[in-house]
Amino acid sequence: MTDHAYNFAYLDEQTKRMIRRAILKGLAIPGYQVPFASREMPMPYGWGTGGVQVSAAILTPEDRFKVIDQGADDTTNAVSIRSFFERTAGVATTTRTKEATVIQTRHRIPEDPLSEGQILVYQVPIPEPLRFLEPRETETRKMHALQEYGLMHVKLYEDIARHGHIATAYAYPVKVEGRYVMDPSPIPKFDNPKMSGCPAIQLFGAGREQRIYALPPYTRVVSLDFEDHPFEASKADHACGLCDATDSYLDEVIVDDTGTRVFVCSDTDYCEGRQAQGFRGKDTA
Amino acid sequence: MYVAVKGGERAIENAHAWLAEERRGDPGIAALTLEQIREQLSLAVNRVMAEGSLYDPDLAALAIKQARGDLIEAIFLIRAYRTTLPRFGGSVPVDTARMNCMRRISATFKDLPGGQVLGPTFDYTHRLLDFKLAADGQAPKAPTREAAPSHVPHVTEFLNREGLIEEAPADDTPPPDLTRAPLELPASRALRLQALARADEGFTLGMAYSTQRGYARNHAFVGELRIGTVPVEMDIPELGFSIEIGEIEVTECETVNQFKGSKTEPPQFTRGYGLVFGQTERKAISMALVDRALRWEELGEDNQGAPAQDAEFVLYHGDNIQATGFLEHIKLPHYVDFQSELELVRKLRREAGADTAGDVAE
Numbered sequence: 001m002t003d004h005a006y007n008f009a010y011l012d013e014q015t016k017r018m019i020r021r022a023i024l025k026g027l028a029i030p031g032y033q034v035p036f037a038s039r040e041m042p043m044p045y046g047w048g049t050g051g052v053q054v055s056a057a058i059l060t061p062e063d064r065f066k067v068i069d070q071g072a073d074d075t076t077n078a079v080s081i082r083s084f085f086e087r088t089a090g091v092a093t094t095t096r097t098k099e100a101t102v103i104q105t106r107h108r109i110p111e112d113p114l115s116e117g118q119i120l121v122y123q124v125p126i127p128e129p130l131r132f133l134e135p136r137e138t139e140t141r142k143m144h145a146l147q148e149y150g151l152m153h154v155k156l157y158e159d160i161a162r163h164g165h166i167a168t169a170y171a172y173p174v175k176v177e178g179r180y181v182m183d184p185s186p187i188p189k190f191d192n193p194k195m196s197g198c199p200a201i202q203l204f205g206a207g208r209e210q211r212i213y214a215l216p217p218y219t220r221v222v223s224l225d226f227e228d229h230p231f232e233a234s235k236a237d238h239a240c241g242l243c244d245a246t247d248s249y250l251d252e253v254i255v256d257d258t259g260t261r262v263f264v265c266s267d268t269d270y271c272e273g274r275q276a277q278g279f280r281g282k283d284t285a
Numbered sequence: 286m287y288v289a290v291k292g293g294e295r296a297i298e299n300a301h302a303w304l305a306e307e308r309r310g311d312p313g314i315a316a317l318t319l320e321q322i323r324e325q326l327s328l329a330v331n332r333v334m335a336e337g338s339l340y341d342p343d344l345a346a347l348a349i350k351q352a353r354g355d356l357i358e359a360i361f362l363i364r365a366y367r368t369t370l371p372r373f374g375g376s377v378p379v380d381t382a383r384m385n386c387m388r389r390i391s392a393t394f395k396d397l398p399g400g401q402v403l404g405p406t407f408d409y410t411h412r413l414l415d416f417k418l419a420a421d422g423q424a425p426k427a428p429t430r431e432a433a434p435s436h437v438p439h440v441t442e443f444l445n446r447e448g449l450i451e452e453a454p455a456d457d458t459p460p461p462d463l464t465r466a467p468l469e470l471p472a473s474r475a476l477r478l479q480a481l482a483r484a485d486e487g488f489t490l491g492m493a494y495s496t497q498r499g500y501a502r503n504h505a506f507v508g509e510l511r512i513g514t515v516p517v518e519m520d521i522p523e524l525g526f527s528i529e530i531g532e533i534e535v536t537e538c539e540t541v542n543q544f545k546g547s548k549t550e551p552p553q554f555t556r557g558y559g560l561v562f563g564q565t566e567r568k569a570i571s572m573a574l575v576d577r578a579l580r581w582e583e584l585g586e587d588n589q590g591a592p593a594q595d596a597e598f599v600l601y602h603g604d605n606i607q608a609t610g611f612l613e614h615i616k617l618p619h620y621v622d623f624q625s626e627l628e629l630v631r632k633l634r635r636e637a638g639a640d641t642a643g644d645v646a647e
Contacts, residue, residue, distance in 0.1 A: 036467055037464075040361075040368040041365065041368075042365045069618060071621060075618050077618070079294045107619070107621045107622060136597055138597060165632070165633065167629060167633070170622040188621055188622065188625040234625075249621070250624070252624055266624075
């Protein structure tokens with residue numbers, strides 16, 4: 001049921017228009033961080049206010065909305081955001097990736113391939129991929145303008161020199177259409193390849209940092225690497241304990257006092273779909 | 286056998302119910318009314334209005350009650366409400382020289398037109414717990430006298446006549462609106478002051494204190510601190526003139542800062558400025574010191590690399606709603622990121638020959 005005290009999807013139409021402009025600009029310049037006048041939302045900064053504002057600006061009454069956090073539809077914050085839009089927009093919701101028209105996500109890209117007509121909205125904490133190399137926004141904006149990404153390559157090189165590997169496991173930086181280095185949000189690097197050539201629109205919202213950026217469909221997205229140290233999408237070397245999938249990202253769960261672990265799909269919809277098809281892992285008795 | 290955890294929705298509902306019960310406390314004890322909070326916790330109400338950027342004592346009292354006395358949470362409630370309100374327009378700048386002062390002190394002149402008025406201050410109280418207050422809470426009647434003249438000139442005006450203090454010419458440029466446009470740097474002084482006016486009191490205090498201890502010391506005197514009510518006027522296009530629409534209480538602090546001159550400016554006193562809703566003098570003084578520190582560039586001073594001189598540092602970190610949200614978000618699930626880190630650390634340890642336990646138990 002919609003709460004009629006607020007406009008459709010909470011934000012007023014002027015604010016939505018301002019956000020849509022930022023989204024369109026972002027789509028026109030893939031990977032470029034567009035400043036926008038982020039509003040104070042009724043949930044805290046850091047809880048997905050950027051993603052929520054992007055979703056609020058693009059949702060239509062006909063949409064079917066899915067929210068995941070850590071790949072799962074029933075994590076507390078995903079539940080909270082889904083019920084926010086059920087209440088303020090009255091849109092239909094789903095947990096099925098294939099049935100959703102808009103998917104808001106924190107930290108994962110669904111395992112099922114996305115298709116044309118779908119929109120994936122990422123919640124972004126720190127949109128600036130260079131932030132931990134250079135804390136000043138005034139500097140990093142210049143570095144992007146001049147395509148001065150040497151610092152990032154030096155950082156990756158130093159990782160290899162010190163550890164033998166690039167020691168970044170999530171929020172692994174990418175280059176978009178050979179131009180902007182972009183933060184993919186804190187998704188595991190396992191998910192990075194799914195961003196490239198994706199038929200769906202990918203939108204990124206950072207509320208506290210007041211930035212929106214975007215990837216139009218079929219954009220080329222390359223994870224940064226070196227010829228002799230190519231990028232590698234990694235995951236736990238196990239099969240899902242529930243659905244036996246070997247191609248999905250796994251969460252490690254501690255199940256008893258002696259520290260016994262099971263590995264299960266982080267994408268709950270994918271896992272349930274496979275179980276419904278009759279796949280069984282070794283941890284289902 | 287393993288069954289995936291479910292039930293986030295019910296957990297949230299139950300948590301909210303428990304929270305409401307804890308908020309109320311022992312039901313055998315009378316509930317606080319908003320009037321009691323507004324009247325008897327007025328400095329908390331003032332802080333919530335100032336940092337919430339919304340002048341409404343009743344709503345601030347409600348927010349404090351709802352937030353169980355957590356003022357940052359109360360400020361957040363006010364901010365989230367404020368952002369949904371329609372904008373009818375901007376007021377005419379308030380004229381603080383017309384302030385109906387209940388407190389007005391100057392640390393730079395022993396006496397001056399308008400006089401020194403201590404007003405309701407903690408300044409000279411001995412901080413001894415008042416056990417009588419625990420027993421009854423009745424207040425003695427304060428003596429009264431004729432009200433001071435309504436026009437109390439600013440101290441800096443007197444210095445200005447001698448040319449001893451930098452000019453602060455009137456500027457009709459509409460100030461930018463931090464709540465309607467993204468913060469972009471370099472920020473004008475108007476924008477910096479706006480950010481400081483709603484910045485966290487503790488953060489602003491810490492920044493100001495650091496300047497006093499030598500991190501970009503700017504030798505501040507409280508030229509004047511005044512607290513009182515000022516009329517708010519608004520231009521009504523249909524009428525062609527401005528009319529008074531209400532009255533607000535504000536605290537204004539003007540510091541007079543020693544300045545030996547620089548390559549571009551002659552020796553003269555310089556200014557720092559603070560203006561905050563309600564009786565909030567710690568915040569207003571802090572704001573004035575930080576404002577002055579941030580002006581190093583326009584005064585041709587050296588950048589000492591002090592935090593309080595760094596506009597980007599101060600403006601990006603002073604907002605307690607942004608700060609608390611991002612800080613506390615690390616409570617949210619990070620299983621996926623942690624998992625990827627786990628695998629990376631295991632891999633690095635394996636290669637370093639440190640992992641003698643072999644693969645993880647299953």
